[in-house]
Amino acid sequence: MYKVKVYVTLRESILDPQGKAITGGLHKLGFGEVQDVRIGKYIEMTLDGCACNSTDGKIAPTACKNVEERVKQMCAKLLANEVMEDFRYEIEEII
Amino acid sequence: MYKVKVYVTLRESILDPQGKAITGGLHKLGFGEVQDVRIGKYIEMTLDGCACNSTDGKIAPTACKNVEERVKQMCAKLLANEVMEDFRYEIEEII
Numbered sequence: 001m002y003k004v005k006v007y008v009t010l011r012e013s014i015l016d017p018q019g020k021a022i023t024g025g026l027h028k029l030g031f032g033e034v035q036d037v038r039i040g041k042y043i044e045m046t047l048d049g050c051a052c053n054s055t056d057g058k059i060a061p062t063a064c065k066n067v068e069e070r071v072k073q074m075c076a077k078l079l080a081n082e083v084m085e086d087f088r089y090e091i092e093e094i095i
Numbered sequence: 096m097y098k099v100k101v102y103v104t105l106r107e108s109i110l111d112p113q114g115k116a117i118t119g120g121l122h123k124l125g126f127g128e129v130q131d132v133r134i135g136k137y138i139e140m141t142l143d144g145c146a147c148n149s150t151d152g153k154i155a156p157t158a159c160k161n162v163e164e165r166v167k168q169m170c171a172k173l174l175a176n177e178v179m180e181d182f183r184y185e186i187e188e189i190i
Contacts, residue, residue, distance in 0.1 A: 001130075007137050008137070009137065009139070019138075022138075022173065022174070025173055026169055026173060029169075029172055029173060031165065031168075031169055033142045033143045033144070033165070034140055034141075034142055034143075034169075035096075035140075035141040035142065036140065036141040037138060037139070037140045037141075038138070038139045038140075039136065039137070039138055040136070040137040040138070040139065041134065041135070041136065041137060042102050042103070042104065042134070042135040042136060042137035043117075043132060043133070043134055043135070044104070044132070044133045045129055045130075045131065045132045045133075046129075046130045046131040046132075047128045047129055047130065048128045048129075048130055049128070070126065070128070073126075074121055074124075074126055074129075077124055078117065078120055078121060078124060079117070
């Protein structure tokens with residue numbers, strides 16, 4: 001079993017209107033020290049390690065060797081829009 | 096100047112329909128090893144350290160002593176809904 005944390009953030013060059021709105025809100029609440037806010041997504045996933053080696057997604061009996069590769073594919077295919085977003089991830093083995 | 100990273104996650108007891116939808120999507124794409132997905136927010140803020148000691152949000156001339164307290168207040172007041180969300184943060188001093 002693996003616990004994966006994925007962080008998806010807007011690329012530097014992309015405007016972040018949601019972050020701008022939050023900056024304004026924080027200023028109005030008296031937090032004038034806030035200079036910039038950028039909003040991203042934080043995704044926590046639990047993966048069954050044994051399934052990672054199968055290409056059809058079914059449980060394979062061998063231990064997982066390529067979790068990182070699979071997580072990268074998940075990010076590229078569904079979790080992040082690589083045109084305007086960057087992603088990074090942390091993989092941690094759990095019992 | 097401080098760089099603050101805030102992670103806002105749904106409490107364990109709260110259902111996460113967005114996460115469920117992503118789990119389904121990943122299964123359909125062939126990632127059958129995904130057991131659970133939970134979605135949270137990731138917020139990156141840049142704070143002007145000098146302003147943290149003022150109560151009215153204006154720039155104060157003294158160096159910041161209570162950034163952590165201020166960040167906690169920001170989370171409680173605007174960034175997270177404490178009824179259903181938890182938050183944690185990392186504060187890093189930058190030049």
